[in-house]
Amino acid sequence: MSDAAVSDTTVPVQVPLAREPRGIWGSFLTARRNLLELIPELAIRQPMVSGRMGKRWHMVMDPEANRRILRDAVDDYPKSDVTKLILRPAIGESLFVAEGAHWRWQRRTAAPAFALRNIQNLGPVMTAAAERSAERLAAASGRAANVFDEMVTATFEVISDVTFSGDEGFDRSAVHDAIDNYIAQTARVSLLDILGAPMWVPRPNRMLATSALREMKRVADSAIDARRETGPRPVPDLLDLLLEGEDPKSQRRMTTAELRDNLLTFIVAGHETTALTLAWALYLCAFDQDVQARARAEAQVALGDRAATVADLPALPYIRQIVDETLRLYPPAAFLSRTAQKADQLCGREVRPGDTIMLPIYALHRNHLLWPDPHRFDPARFADPKAIDRFAYLPFGDGPRVCIGAAFALQEAVVILATLLARFRFTQVPGRTPKPVLILTLRPEGGVWLNIERA
Template sequence: MTASPPRPPGPRSRSPLGQAAALRADPIGYMRHLRTAYGDVFTMRIGPREVLMLCDPQAAREVLVEKAASFRKGRGIQKMRDFLGSGLLTAEGQEWRTHRRLMQPAFHRAALTGMAADIMEATRPMLGRLEAAAHSGQPVELAGEMLRVTLRAITAVLFGTGLSDEELEAVERQLPPLLERTTQRVRAIVDVPAHWPTPANRRAQVSGAALDAVVARIIAQRRTAPEPGTDLLGMLLAARDEDGRGGLTDREIRDEVMTLFLAGHETTATLLTFLFLEFARHPDIQARAREEVRTVLGTRDPDAADARGLPYLNACIQEALRLYPPAWIVPRQATEAVTVSGYLLPAGANVSINIFLMQRSPLAWPQPESFDPQRWLSGTRPPDAFMPFGAGARMCIGNHLAQLEATLISAALLRDLNFDVPGSGPTGLSPSVTLKAGGPVMAQVSRMGG
């Protein structure tokens, strides 16, 4: 008699919802509990779906690198197609490979150098608001400020000066509710098709149509221009195969632009929010980072070269990425029978790599819950236990752009301003499509002398 293959450990439930209620009440806390009880590889059931949860670096590497061909993006990401279309985040197979090859040169470090000035220009309105808050003594809500500045930054990087003030305001107004609707659909246990005429779907369709109109106008304008432009959109328009043929259609460029809005906006904003929350909780770390910024920059604006010349600030950013990875969980679905961590999974099995728990593992990181930038200056770190941008061929193409944005914006803020969050801010976390603080982050801003 052939023995049955081993099943991964995990809680059992007779409820038709499985562990959905516990996950909704406290996702991070409940998953911590399951890892303590069952180890770094366990299963849980969410409604009718069983999910294999991986908090182990080697198991994550199996899925994302060694056996990546046996997996596709998970169910939640598939549902993002309604908004994002078939961009790099949602595309599969040959379509994804073609787009990745065409787009890769636009995200090389050399190509990003020219984007630093656009990012800094987008930061100036926020600097003005924070200076005014420092003068008036009024607190500011950091998450909202970071969302505004990163949206302005990615819009500037994408379109340069190609947007009118009215179009920029339309992007700032229409993108957040569309992202919120996408989040609701990703989290829903029961799918409500995007084409059903519910009030939420109708609002999302209006926002989507408004954004599409802005992007379509810019693409059409660039198609007829003598040169496509030197911003990111121009690079996408000019992208060609090695033999000079091919290129992306208007629809494909639209999908990639929408994907970049998401990837270069909310994720970087949450990183910056947590970074400055930790600066407020550790005034000595904030002061050391500020001293480095002032020493390197003097009175000038940071540029792309400075993004590599501020080692302590970059260590702070890496530590914030470790503790608070914006893409905190990475879903995958098996396309064929495959073995992961010794367990045989059938085609269609759902797998999630829990980046948050993996990057806080006491097996990989000394004092894993502590914000300690110094650990990044020692020259050693655990292999594979840090992957905030994923791993393998589908690692986030915008990882260097996101880190450039975070470094330039944080350097500009730190040089002349100090941030204090009375009461240390919210202690809880809100894990949705991206990881956010569990409540408003109200900061008191003050002007630094010198």
């Protein structure tokens, strides 16, 4: 099979999964190119696949085993050493990386900021960004444009406005560039990771972006300290809410460094993943014009000629189904990794302490045992979300460590997607099919180029 993304005119683009073992060097080269190509093709037809490369590993695609890893025995399956090595330089011991008691107190402190009412209060920021995005796309009407770049712009505007709203001293461009540079240069798997080398062995590729990261952290620290002096905004943003946050058990509050690491986590996750979801959703709508036409009709009835608001969400169920199905086919966090701490059994197989436990979400969402015709784009799968096993569909993880910003991301995605589909018709550009490539997130290599016409 070719190393290019699988092309089939009847289904959206897929990743070519491995048909045979690649060995240590081959696995390293494959992981540097596209981590998803390490997944064996068997993984979309089996509940679990195991092997050894440096250390023992297991890929799990079984909902009950996922339930045990992510919820029932979550402390026995912390995030893998490789995950921590990649992310710590950028986001420290924040919610995404921390374990045990240090994670719990941060989660309790941050949770109120992501309460539904607070997320809904941030809706006007999303509506304003959707309107600006529509205006930029209107200027591109009649030609092809890279909608992934546009979705990155739109979602970074949102996350900037809901984290550091009105802070003139916060250099958004510098932070954005530092994040992009970090992902591109240092968030790739090292050969030492493949070999299972100890965490204390330096990975040279992760020492390249330190100056940009230091500057990004300095800028964020200054903005946080300035906000402590000036006090909260009239409409509290995420920084205000976290500054007010207090662990109800210990009464502990976050230090400037802890606030910064968590805010940078939310910035990275809060714009990159939503931008990817929107870009892939627009690609899928261009791929299936019938789906796009139905979604446009729904959006036009609900919105008329205005941008979507939070109040419109109940009138946009089909567009929400498109978002859900997009997250199934192209989950931004397409590969999770854990390290077993205790002896256990998963799917009837022995798990030993130190084994690497992989949850290839991309393969889980396309597993033939769980999804009928799994490669087909069919938003109707989500007409009744309760009919889907929650541990067969994990775009945001699950259990106590489920993504704290899931509701925020879904709200933003529906608001922006509905606004754009109501006003524009998107069609594919021949020869410009995006290639799904996983580095840190599942990105469309080469962008998502679509023709844009006014609806």
